[in-house]
Amino acid sequence: MKNTTNTYFDLAGGSPNLRISGFGRFGIFVAFGLICLALSLITPNFLTWSNLTIVVTQVSINALLAFGVTFVIITGGIDLSLGSMVAVAGVVAASFAHPDTYPVVVPIFMGLLAGVVMGAFNGFVITRSNVPPFIVTLGTMTIGRGLALILSKGRPISNLSDSFNFIGGGQLLGIPMPIFILIILFVICAVLLNKTVLGRYMYAIGGNEQAARASGIPLKKIKMVVYTLCGGLAGIAGILLTSRITTGQPNAGAGFELDAIAAAIIGGTSTSGGTGTMAGALIGALLIGVISNGLDLLNVTSYYQQVVMGVIIIGAVVLDSLNHKK
Amino acid sequence: MKLLRRIGITFLSISLLAACSQSTSSDKSQEGEKIIVGATMLSMQNEFIVNVHDEMEKKAQELGVELITVDAERSALKQIEQVESFIAQKVDVIIMNPCEVEASSPAIAKALAAKIPIINVNSETSTKPSAFVGSDDVESAKIALKFIAEKLNGKGNILMMQGYMGQAAQIKREQGAKEILKDYPGLKIIAQQTAEWDRAKAMSLMENWIQSYGSQVNAVFAQNDEMGLGAVKALTAAGLKNKVIVVSIDAIPDALQAVKKGELDATVFQNAQQQGAKAIETAVKLAKGQPYDKATLIPFQLVTKENLAKFQ
Numbered sequence: 012m013k014n015t016t017n018t019y020f021d022l023a024g025g026s027p028n029l030r031i032s033g034f035g036r037f038g039i040f041v042a043f044g045l046i047c048l049a050l051s052l053i054t055p056n057f058l059t060w061s062n063l064t065i066v067v068t069q070v071s072i073n074a075l076l077a078f079g080v081t082f083v084i085i086t087g088g089i090d091l092s093l094g095s096m097v098a099v100a101g102v103v104a105a106s107f108a109h110p111d112t113y114p115v116v117v118p119i120f121m122g123l124l125a126g127v128v129m130g131a132f133n134g135f136v137i138t139r140s141n142v143p144p145f146i147v148t149l150g151t152m153t154i155g156r157g158l159a160l161i162l163s164k165g166r167p168i169s170n171l172s173d174s175f176n177f178i179g180g181g182q183l184l185g186i187p188m189p190i191f192i193l194i195i196l197f198v199i200c201a202v203l204l205n206k207t208v209l210g211r212y213m214y215a216i217g218g219n220e221q222a223a224r225a226s227g228i229p230l231k232k233i234k235m236v237v238y239t240l241c242g243g244l245a246g247i248a249g250i251l252l253t254s255r256i257t258t259g260q261p262n263a264g265a266g267f268e269l270d271a272i273a274a275a276i277i278g279g280t281s282t283s284g285g286t287g288t289m290a291g292a293l294i295g296a297l298l299i300g301v302i303s304n305g306l307d308l309l310n311v312t313s314y315y316q317q318v319v320m321g322v323i324i325i326g327a328v329v330l331d332s333l334n335h336k337k
Numbered sequence: 338m339k340l341l342r343r344i345g346i347t348f349l350s351i352s353l354l355a356a357c358s359q360s361t362s363s364d365k366s367q368e369g370e371k372i373i374v375g376a377t378m379l380s381m382q383n384e385f386i387v388n389v390h391d392e393m394e395k396k397a398q399e400l401g402v403e404l405i406t407v408d409a410e411r412s413a414l415k416q417i418e419q420v421e422s423f424i425a426q427k428v429d430v431i432i433m434n435p436c437e438v439e440a441s442s443p444a445i446a447k448a449l450a451a452k453i454p455i456i457n458v459n460s461e462t463s464t465k466p467s468a469f470v471g472s473d474d475v476e477s478a479k480i481a482l483k484f485i486a487e488k489l490n491g492k493g494n495i496l497m498m499q500g501y502m503g504q505a506a507q508i509k510r511e512q513g514a515k516e517i518l519k520d521y522p523g524l525k526i527i528a529q530q531t532a533e534w535d536r537a538k539a540m541s542l543m544e545n546w547i548q549s550y551g552s553q554v555n556a557v558f559a560q561n562d563e564m565g566l567g568a569v570k571a572l573t574a575a576g577l578k579n580k581v582i583v584v585s586i587d588a589i590p591d592a593l594q595a596v597k598k599g600e601l602d603a604t605v606f607q608n609a610q611q612q613g614a615k616a617i618e619t620a621v622k623l624a625k626g627q628p629y630d631k632a633t634l635i636p637f638q639l640v641t642k643e644n645l646a647k648f649q
Contacts, residue, residue: 056548065544156382165387169591180574256536256567258591262382263537307545313502313531 038331039278039291043298046323050305057308064187070300071189072097072248072255076271077278077292078200079244082237084275085204087217087284088144090238092133093245093271095155097264100125100249102159105168105259108175115174122250123243129155130242134235152268159261168259179254189251196247201289203240213237217284274299277328298327372624373403374617375423376432377416377444379459381408384589385609386434389459392613393432400621413440420444424451430620431455435462438505454623458616460505467623470616470633474506477605477637478513478560481584484603484639485524485556488582492523493555496546498539498568499531500560507531510560510586527553532564539567547575559585562592562604569600588640588648596645606638606648 051058076093083090104122107113129151136147181188204210212233215223224230248267253259276282277298278291302323306316376393379386390406397404405428409416413436423431424447431448435441435457442464448455454467461469485495497514500507518524527550532539539559546554557572559565565585572578578600585592588606595601615633622629640648 054549059548062545062548065548069541069544160382165381166384167591169594180570252537256540256570258536260536303541304545307530307542308549310528310530310549312529313499316530 038333039294039298039327042327042330043294043301046298046301046305046327050301050308054305054308057305062304062308064190066300066304067193067297068187068189069304070296071193072252073267073270073274073299074193074293074296075196075244075248075251076267077274077296078196078289079241080268080271081275081278081280081287081289081292082200082204082213083144083241084272084280084282085213085217085284085287086234086237087220088137088234088237089148089272089282090133090241091145091148091268092129092151092155093241093248094264094267095152095159096126096129096242096245097249097252097267098159098261099129099155099162100246101253101263102163102168102259102261104175104250105171105253106162108171108253108259110170110172112172115172115178118175119178119250122253123246126242126244126246126249127239128242130239130245131235133242134238137238138231138234156261156265159263163259163261165261167261169257171254171257171259176254176257179251180257189255192247192251196244197289197293200244204289209233209236214285217286219285270299271296273324277324277331279331299324371401371403372430372621373405373426373428374430374432374620374624375420375426375428376404376406376434377409377419377423378406378434379409379436380411381406382410385587385607386459388609389434389613389616392610393458393617394613396614396617400617402617402621404617409434409436411436413437416441417444417447420448420455424448424453428453429624432458432616432620433462433466434458435460435505437462439463454620456616456619456623459612468619468629468631468633470619470635471612472607472635472637474509475513475516477586477607478510478558479517480605480637480639481558481586481603482514482517482524484641485558485582485584486517486521488602489524489555491521494525494527494550494553495556495558496543496550496554497526497529498542498557498559498564499529500534500564502531507560514558532559532567534561534563536563536567536570539564540571541567543568543571544575547571547577551575551577554581556582556584559583561585562587562589562601565601565604566591566595569595573600586637593640593645593649596640596642597649599642603639603641606640608635608638611635 056062080090080093100122103125104118107121108118133148133151136142137144178188183191212228215228216230216233252263274295275287275292278295280287280291302320306319311319374397378390381387394404407419409419416436420431420433431453433444433455438461442462445455445462445464445466456468456470457466459471499511528546530542532542557568559568562585565583569578569583572581582602584603585601586605588604592601592604596604612635619629619633
């Protein structure tokens with residue numbers, strides 16, 4: 012089995028060590044390091060334990076979405092429904108999270124299920140029709156937003172139990188819960204992508220779908236799994252967000268898909284498929300989070316923040332690509 | 338090109354579907370003499386707007402008015418198209434909850450040119466409509482800032498969370514805040530930033546602010562409750578809530594709950610019920626050619642723990 016998958020892997024094109032090693036592209040790590048260094052020199056409030064835990068907590072939701080969409084982009088697809096899945100999962104979880112109703116596993120399970128079902132729906136339509144993922148997920152983006160509004164009747168669902176609110180707001184050993192969740196899911200996703208046959212199939216499909224099909228990779232099955240996985244991660248992100256702000260908001264998550272896709276691409280995932288790493292997605296998400304945090308610390312006005320953010324993101328990716336060429 | 342066309346078709350079919358479902362509810366009555374009011378709302382994803390609309394429905398039912406509601410989804414362009422279709426449907430009166438001050442204005446001109454009276458509810462446009470029903474956002478911020486000034490005895494550092502930059506509510510609430518600050522030279526805004534009316538964004542912003550201003554800040558003024566509640570979450574988590582006053586605007590149910598618990602120090606009540614009801618009342622008067630008020634201004638009220646009961 013191992014041998015055959017390696018053959019598929021070679022079909023994917025490009026140099027394999029780039030994709031296998033978690034830290035294939037150094038440029039973005041250098042850029043990230045430079046930005047952190049700059050921020051810690053400019054403001055004394057950046058490099059403190061409390062600020063760093065805050066940044067990672069804030070980043071966790073976007074990072075989970077970036078992990079999910081990295082799987083999808085590696086197979087050559089895209090998912091625009093991430094933000095809507097976050098909202099649906101959040102609203103569903105919140106409806107089961109009122110105090111003294113269900114034990115906390117129920118809202119978690121239901122929120123996760125909502126994400127999984129929506130992701131599976133994406134996968135189902137994409138694999139059974141010739142409609143491009145861009146259009147299918149654009150559709151589910153609208154459907155999801157509508158569902159979230161229907162389920163919540165257009166209003167935030169509040170009054171959630173303490174145990175539910177602990178998921179996003181609690182601490183364990185002085186470390187916020189979202190950080191634990193982030194680390195655990197990062198490890199799972201990285202292992203899935205780098206150490207399993209499934210992960211190799213994903214690269215193979217994204218690298219060259221025709222070749223992958225010719226070599227007998229079950230395309231539909233893998234794509235189905237990938238979109239479902241992405242939905243599941245969006246579901247967890249939705250639970251985390253709902254717990255963090257202690258309300259299920261039907262309009263939550265609007266635009267999250269763009270941040271997540273940006274994080275994945277900043278981290279070196281190619282939009283044409285076949286390349287990308289989880290470590291890259293994590294760094295991409297951290298980069299966006301650190302810039303936003305830094306600009307707030309420095310009290311850069313709102314108008315300039317957006318410009319600066321855009322410039323730094325482009326700069327980081329350019330630096331990465333220059334570094335990559337050498 | 339093909340892709341673009343497909344996107345176009347998708348959008349078209351989605352909006353057609355949406356249009357269908359919204360008009361079916363109004364097909365029931367065909368008595369003919371009923372007053373028909375077309376309403377286009379800024380966003381039915383916004384709790385306050387949903388509340389205004391609920392009151393409009395209630396009042397419409399009470400007065401036997403047929404109300405057709407469409408959601409502009411924050412797009413002025415869409416709103417103009419919706420008003421155009423109301424004109425084509427020959428409704429008796431149009432109620433518009435404008436998306437933008439300037440960009441929604443052409444809708445007013447179009448309705449007036451078609452001799453259909455149009456009412457602005459909740460916020461304004463630069464072109465004057467037949468009538469306006471709402472509140473003056475400048476006043477709401479003045480009330481909030483006065484409360485902060487009194488609590489701090491006119492001295493202290495304030496952080497201001499701004500709404501979506503460039504929207505009428507953000508501009509006016511900021512204007513109101515700054516007008517009050519002129520009277521209190523001891524009060525200073527040490528930082529201001531947008532959190533786009535959003536609770537999660539406000540929480541992150543507050544967390545970041547605590548890192549740089551945690552020791553200096555005395556009060557937070559959030560331009561809406563969602564953001565105020567986000568600030569409260571972050572301050573509570575950092576153990577700073579009892580040192581920092583948080584005041585916001587709108588008095589949404591969550592905010593009232595927070596005032597009750599003593600987490601949010603005050604909110605400013607914008608009367609959704611009155612706005613919705615008065616809008617329909619004015620519409621009926623316009624349709625029947627009765628005398629009406631060109632501007633119905635519904636006052637804001639400060640809500641604190643002391644007078645909370647009145648608002649729940």
